Amino acid sequence: MNIYEKYKxxxxxxxxxxxxxxSEYQEQALxxxxxxLDKREIETQYRLEIEHSVVKELELEAKEEKEKEERQNHKxxxxxxFFKSLNPIQSNASLGYRLFLFVGLIxxxxxxxxxxxx
Numbered sequence: 684m685n686i687y688e689k690y691k692x693x694x695x696x697x698x699x700x701x702x703x704x705x706s707e708y709q710e711q712a713l714x715x716x717x718x719x720l721d722k723r724e725i726e727t728q729y730r731l732e733i734e735h736s737v738v739k740e741l742e743l744e745a746k747e748e749k750e751k752e753e754r755q756n757h758k759x760x761x762x763x764x765f766f767k768s769l770n771p772i773q774s775n776a777s778l779g780y781r782l783f784l785f786v787g788l789i790x791x792x793x794x795x796x797x798x799x800x801x
Contacts, residue, residue: 686712690719699730700737765791 690698698716701708708716720730776784 686715687719690715693719695720695723695725695730696733696737699733700741703734703737703741762791 693701693716698720701716702713702720705713
């Protein structure tokens with residue numbers, strides 16, 4: 684299936700969404716989507732309603748993505764603070780305790796991905 688046939692199967696909303704996400708697609712794909720929408724001869728008012736709805740949808744998705752990223756950064760900062768609290772070079776700790784903390788720190792660093800769930 685080539686791109687022309689693929690875009691023929693897309694809904695009006697999906698094509699408009701594609702056009703509004705210009706940075707995500709190559710110019711050729713955008714042009715084909717424009718041509719397909721023009722072929723459909725969609726009423727201007729209906730098209731504007733779809734565009735407005737898609738813009739709101741994209742804004743909501745961007746906000747959710749930003750919040751997800753902030754939660755992930757918070758988790759990473761928490762893990763880093765935890766690692767810093769396990770300072771194995773504490774002057775008042777015994778050698779055995781410092782070695783225990785050092786081994787634990789290495790273990791946590793190696794398996795940190797399992798502690799950071801997204």
